[in-house]
Amino acid sequence: MQYFLNRLLYLILLLGLVPASVMAETTQRGGIVLSFDDWFVDQWHGFFTELKTTNPEIEPYSTFFVSHWLTDIKGVNQNRVGNESHYVKLKQLEDAGHEIAAHGLNHIGARAAPYNLACDQANAYVTAEVQPGLAAMAQGDPGLANDYGFIPKSFSYPYGERSTFYDNAIKTTTGVRYLRGTFDTDFTKPLKNTDAIYHRVTDANYPYLIGDGIDSVYQNDVAEVKEALDRASTNDEVITLYAHRILMPGESSNYGIQAAKLKEIILYAHSKGLKFYRFNEAFAEAPETMDTCGGNSGGGSGDPNSITFSYAEDKGNNTYRVGLQWTNLPNDVIHIALASQPATALANASTGGAASGRIGINVPNVVAGTAYVAVAKSGSTTIATSAPFIILAGNSSP
Numbered sequence: 282m283q284y285f286l287n288r289l290l291y292l293i294l295l296l297g298l299v300p301a302s303v304m305a306e307t308t309q310r311g312g313i314v315l316s317f318d319d320w321f322v323d324q325w326h327g328f329f330t331e332l333k334t335t336n337p338e339i340e341p342y343s344t345f346f347v348s349h350w351l352t353d354i355k356g357v358n359q360n361r362v363g364n365e366s367h368y369v370k371l372k373q374l375e376d377a378g379h380e381i382a383a384h385g386l387n388h389i390g391a392r393a394a395p396y397n398l399a400c401d402q403a404n405a406y407v408t409a410e411v412q413p414g415l416a417a418m419a420q421g422d423p424g425l426a427n428d429y430g431f432i433p434k435s436f437s438y439p440y441g442e443r444s445t446f447y448d449n450a451i452k453t454t455t456g457v458r459y460l461r462g463t464f465d466t467d468f469t470k471p472l473k474n475t476d477a478i479y480h481r482v483t484d485a486n487y488p489y490l491i492g493d494g495i496d497s498v499y500q501n502d503v504a505e506v507k508e509a510l511d512r513a514s515t516n517d518e519v520i521t522l523y524a525h526r527i528l529m530p531g532e533s534s535n536y537g538i539q540a541a542k543l544k545e546i547i548l549y550a551h552s553k554g555l556k557f558y559r560f561n562e563a564f565a566e567a568p569e570t571m572d573t574c575g576g577n578s579g580g581g582s583g584d585p586n587s588i589t590f591s592y593a594e595d596k597g598n599n600t601y602r603v604g605l606q607w608t609n610l611p612n613d614v615i616h617i618a619l620a621s622q623p624a625t626a627l628a629n630a631s632t633g634g635a636a637s638g639r640i641g642i643n644v645p646n647v648v649a650g651t652a653y654v655a656v657a658k659s660g661s662t663t664i665a666t667s668a669p670f671i672i673l674a675g676n677s678s679p
């Protein structure tokens with residue numbers, strides 16, 4: 282017994298001697314992914330330059346997803362020179378520890394024509410919007426000495442319009458591995474209850490992250506954001522947020538956040554011990570899948586064995602919780618339908634793009650003896666339909 286007590290004491294002493302910095306690297310830690318989209322380089326640069334002066338103790342590493350790289354006055358190439366050039370300002374932000382990432386060449390969404398988020402248009406989208414933006418960023422500025430351009434590791438989809446097939450196309454044809462979508466804001470739900478924007482650093486791989494907006498239009502006030510940061514701190518989770526403009530007093534924009542509000546959020550996150558993660562360091566990314574566009578060129582029904590019915594649980598009032606399982610079938614949403622009308626969803630659930638998993642979906646008004654199917658979709662494209670199954674045995678009413 283004495284031996285074990287000595288061992289225990291030794292272990293306690295050893296743990297006490299491990300420097301805090303080493304412990305922090307090896308344990309789960311809550312954090313914040315702060316990201317900014319589009320082309321508001323002057324505002325981003327002004328805000329973070331000033332913050333560095335007023336609060337040098339904070340390392341507020343953020344990620345700037347930049348669009349319109351080459352074109353028009355929004356872009357980087359605007360004939361501004363020296364320290365007034367957007368390009369130079371982005372270089373200075375990068376030197377200060379921020380991540381400069383990609384957001385499309387012309388800010389065209391994947392849901393726009395001719396892509397329509399169709400599975401068989403994913404490569405065309407990448408060729409037209411993603412690749413040229415990356416090439417322009419890598420080109421650098423010929424006027425600068427020792428300039429090597431930007432090599433983005435991360436991409437955020439304009440308007441958050443993405444699907445698994447677009448993720449795959451980017452990952453297989455570019456060097457970009459870290460993808461961000463956006464959450465369809467639910468104004469009735471507090472930010473702290475929006476599970477989709479939280480993840481844990483060490484638990485899993487993620488095919489992409491989604492963020493929620495903190496611009497004015499998203500109606501998340503400072504108190505609500507602070508509560509959301511409290512959750513991240515308490516649970517050692519990472520929260521992903523995004524904004525566009527940074528507004529000075531007197532300025533207003535739906536797609537902007539007041540500088541004072543942003544500063545208060547950053548100071549609060551720091552006070553709660555949250556780490557500011559650059560986007561490409563915030564999560565372990567899941568590799569692309571080998572799935573192609575369904576079983577045939579029309580989007581098809583895929584392999585029915587890749588999605589299977591596993592149980593039905595009576596929840597009362599003719600509602601049944603239907604358990605499903607899918608394998609090697611990355612999809613965004615699964616719905617339940619009558620086998621006779623597979624396109625008409627009776628109930629559905631978001632699956633978050635995982636390649637394999639299980640889910641329970643509550644189906645109301647279940648009819649005895651009637652065949653149902655489960656349909657997996659990526660964007661608006663059906664990628665697999667299960668074999669028909671019966672939820673409730675018996676004879677259907679005449």
Ligand SMILES: [Zn+2]
Pocket residue numbers: 318319348384388438439440
């Ligand atoms: Zn954008």
